[in-house]
Amino acid sequence: MVVVGLVVLVAIVFVASDRWRRGAFIFGSAALLAAVFRLCLPTVRVGLLAVRGKPFDVAALSLLGSTIVFLAATINTLGVG
Structure with a gap:
């Protein structure tokens, strides 16, 4: 449980720093x-x-x-290259 919690924490850090696709990918990987x-x-x-x-x-x-x-791998980047 602790390992999964740490991976989720890393995902939250990515999302908070405007790297939401990477954060979503890491969150799915945690699941x-x-x-x-x-x-x-x-x-x-x-x-x-x-x-x-x-x-x-x-x-x-x-x-x-x-x-x-x-979803994280296939969602449109909203015009961001």
């Missing part, structure tokens, strides 16, 4: 990292990442993370 941790680690070790059953948690985090990464 994917949480899915990997939830899949690989036992329930007693993942802390607050264990919300429901393991299959649901992994599926929800994977869907959320991949959607955010996809």
Whole structure:
């Protein structure tokens, strides 16, 4: 949980410094990292990442993370080169 929290903190720093696409990409990567941790680690070790059953948690985090990464990678830069 601490590792995922630190990655989210890095994403917040990027968003706060007007690097929102990079921050969104890192935030989506944090969700994917949480899915990997939830899949690989036992329930007693993942802390607050264990919300429901393991299959649901992994599926929800994977869907959320991949959607955010996809949107961050494909969204228009609004005219910024």
